[in-house]
Amino acid sequence: MSVPILEVVDLHAAYGRIEVLRGVDLAVPKGAVMALLGPNGAGKSTLVKVICGQKAATSGDIHLAGVHLKGAGSDDLARVGLCTIPEGRSVFPNLTVEENLVLMSYAGVSRGAILDTAYSYFPRLHERRNQLAGTMSGGEQQMLAMSRALASDPALLLLDELSMGLAPLIVEELYETVARIAESGVSILCIEQFARTALKVSDYAAVMSGGRIVATGEPGEILDTMADVILGGAA
């Protein structure tokens, strides 16, 4: 593996007295797509929340491009290039597609550059640029959420259940775009219940179970050795 963009070391976190992250060690190589897989309740979403500063860790360390992140505020995280699309997406339903996008120009990137990037990855957003975001399909809203995230020119994109509530065909299409985004140099960590779909576009996979990373490796290797753990639900 090349130099990690994200490094998580012996991370612990709890809800009340129940420890949910029990010593997570994870390295996401720079420029790679890594799938984070594992059964329900393994702690995947909690790990993302701690990385994004939405939940405090009890102990351990997180580094992004060598910068210590633990306890950093959302502005600090954006400055070092961490961007997340939370489970459930995040678009303004009463604004049009284009208004949702240009709102991101506060991040210092020009309005034109934001629109060019969004429409080149997702031509459908261009066709629907004047439509209210709340009236678009789930897949189109996910495209918009991804475009909004790309507007901040992230070093690492965290995707939590991109496929939530979407039909398999649109999920395939979104993951093809994830692969193209990665080719542009953005590192990506994606949590996904459709393990096979995520593995198709991933360079590496990590498997989480019981609050720990129990395996990491290349997709084929993980499918061969961890199928019972990662294909327990949807495939």
Ligand SMILES: Nc1ncnc2c1ncn2[C@@H]1O[C@H](COP(=O)(O)OP(=O)(O)OP(=O)(O)O)[C@@H](O)[C@H]1O
């Ligand atoms: N706000 C909360 N309060 C108490 N317990 C929680 C809370 N959020 C999550 N948990 C518990 O923490 C454990 C890990 O949950 P988490 O959502 O991180 O797992 P996950 O691997 O993302 O699962 P899923 O794939 O089902 O989303 C579970 O046992 C869950 O019930």
